[in-house]
Amino acid sequence: MDRKSLQIRVLLGAFEFLEKHPLLVKAFLKPAANAPFISSKLMVLFRAYMGATAFEIHDVDMSRGRIGIGGVEEIMAGAKIVELLHHTLDEWLSPGDKKQTLYEMGIKLCSWEVTQALEGGRWAPAVLVPLIAHAEIFDEIRTDPVMGRFFSKTMDMMSRLITDEGGWGHLEFDFDKDPMTVTLHHSQEAAWLGTSSEPVCHFYAGIVAGYASTISGETVHVTERECAACGAPACVFELKRAEKLKS
Template identity: 60%
Template structure:
């Protein structure tokens, strides 16, 4: 009962802010950027209060480091995606190359999400078990309230990491079976299309890494529609 009350309260707050963008823009965002307050707010709260990822990044010029919420990052030009494919295909057979790209995406994203949730700077400890637990995928299919909460929470996480990181835009169909993740404007498809088969192997691994970090179990992602093949978007199905 306590968990359901928490979810309902948090969801009400999220939906209230969505319905009052003027409040976010003209009141909450300026307040959240005040130094005294900003240093005490967690990443997801700042996001819902209208801040962008780049406004939340910290830059350590002395060490040559950049990061957000305790997760260090390195910025690359988007051509790195094409080059990963091109370099690996000169050294590996097609199937092994695709598997290597998938594993790379999986390991990187599982590390990033786990580091963000465990570091205590993205979300308060009381919220983390609501986002990450071993029954989350099944629970969402039977509980529309939890599904809405998860979609909005992960929508904010993906906005900060995926949209504002230049990877494209993610949507989640969490009550579909298997669960589906929709990627619009895939960088992988943009660099590697046109193609006669799905090409987003790196991003399939990223999607699986997201889902596995949240659920705490090894999940797989399979691309069933790809923009490089002429589809309007890339679609991934997630299952065990």
């Protein structure tokens, strides 16, 4: 067994152990994750697996009026801004141009956020980053069951911090499908915009594309196939790698 496989198995074993022992996490690990002088020295994902929530992990800089998580700054008015962007762009652009503009904005925003998180050194230890962000990641998770489970659990935890506890909804990943899919339950973008005859989550589609493209280093195109605004139970996004689009 090579070093990379050993690292993945050890981390996966630790993740699954913690999932099976929630009382241990609640009684001992979570207090440690949030303890003064300890919390500041722990990586974001480690604190999350120890039971800390995104709210507890956030950094608040009162002197600068900033809030962030793991060194990635955020603003709390993001939800309303996306809604206003939809309505403002309606006045200036055609429906097709508006969709593409929101999509590109989502890509650029998420690419920036992921890059900041990975390079900032506070989300995950340096040894973990190459395991989840590299050029062969999508091939590995589809051919190696252990890697698939490890990647899924890592994505679930990051999704919990960013999407669930960030107020965007709840994500589910299916990497076995071809094309791969991401399902967003309780989409805020769909909720803000109301009933529509066509999918409306253009910005979030860009976010998914930006994330997938940044961690893999390749262009990933994302299309929303089902949308809550159209009456679907959830919003479903299909991910297609650029090389497969050409074939």
